[in-house]
Amino acid sequence: MQIMQTRRRFLAGAAMAGAAGIVGLPESLHAEPPLETTTVRLPRWVGGAYCWAGAYIAGELMRADGFTDIRYVEADKSVDQSEWIARGETDFSVNFPPNQIASIDAGVPIKVLTGLHSGCLELIAKESIRSVTDLRGKRVGVDGFNNSRHVWLSLMSAYVGLDPVNDIQWVLTEDVKPTELFVQGKIDAFLGTPPQPQELRAKKIGHTILNNAVDRPWSQYFCCMISATTDYVNRYPVATKRVLRSILKAADLCVSDPERVAQQVVDRDFVPSYDYALQTLKDIRYDRWRDFDPEDSLRFYTLRMQETGMIKSSPQQIIANGTDWRFLDELKRELKT
Incomplete structure (x- = not known):
């Protein structure tokens, strides 16, 4: 597994300025509590994951929000992210709800923090x-x-x-x-x-x-959600909120300016094709983090997994043991459009 540092200039700084101008940055960072850590590790697949654009471009927003050590941990697609985060190789994960539910059911110490989008399957x-x-x-x-x-x-x-x-x-x-x-x-x-x-x-x-962007019941629930290790959430609540804020602002940018985002993820070598990146951004629904209730998604998928014998935990147990919505609740109020 390789670690890719985002220390390269973001299109010589111009693209970052544009992204910051579109999604907005905190008016005053020192009006908030100081970061407990300036390091965060995020996942990246070899060959790229086109529907992860929101997480990919969020790195530069995190840098503008006070982070100095932003790492994208790279691994082959044959290894599911649930294994990376369970082994402590990443601090955050972008994953399907069933994978996160299976991890929580198995006792992996993670917290699902928000839904990201629907419609990538x-x-x-x-x-x-x-x-x-x-x-x-x-x-x-x-x-x-x-x-x-x-x-x-x-x-x-x-x-x-x-x-x-x-x-x-x-x-x-x-x-x-x-x-x-x-x-x-x-x-x-x-x-x-x-x-x-x-x-x-x-x-x-x-x-x-x-x-699953349009066909019920799957279109009514998130297909990708953001989770973090319980240790990171507990030790670094300020950092957790800022990471999440950057990802959600990046999701808004995926909706408002998909052409810019598609170009950025290609220029930064996250994915190889601009055309496929742009089409993916237009196909999936990055706007739904504001509208969908992430708890509903976990409840729905937990029930389906129970019915097929994949897990033993009830929806109440999964939600109680593996979620933390306080950051999302605050950010929904702060990031109102």
Whole structure:
């Protein structure tokens, strides 16, 4: 695992000035309590995660907010972030609610702090498959069992009455990209994350049978949420709030100026393609952190996971043991538009 320091000039300082001007910075940092630490570690995937743009550009806002040591910890996508934060390799995590719920259920000391956005998952299938119920007996590609895609697909199939264990032919994609297997006709469907759906749409291959940006009930809940280690939250509450403030301001910037954000994440080598970055920012909903109740999302997914036997904890236990909404409540008041 590598650590990438954000010490490089942010487009020679010009882009940062523009970003700060758009989202706004605190009127007076010394009107707030001093930071207990000026260091924070955030996740970064090798090859980039297009839907993490809000967390990627937040680093420079954190620097303007008093942080001097902002690290992006880089690891391969085969390792889920829940493992990074459980091992203490990052202070914050951007992850799917089911992954965070599983961690809380297992006793990992994290606190979910806010939802970030919805709409970064699309279930891609061949033309003859028109709905999730049509996946019965079909070959569905996953890159591992009990990981993000397998869990999501299990929850989605169980929700419409399928038995995820017996009704679906799971195909391990292993080191091959699911898009390649799909194009080759070796799998009938897979759950795509950016830029996979965008790539296939450009080639007019397959179609989307479920998009969690628009299809209920999934569109009514966050698909990515922000968590932090319990230790960081307890030891550094001022720093925790400022990190969260920077991420939420960056989310607002993703909505108000997606072109600028897309260019910044490419120029800073977080992702390789401007076109896919821009399309992703236009497809997913970064505006929903203000409107959705993150507790509702955790309750919904916890119930679905209980129904499929993935976890033992109740929604009340997950919320009581693994959440801290005080920073979000304060920031919603402070960042009113």
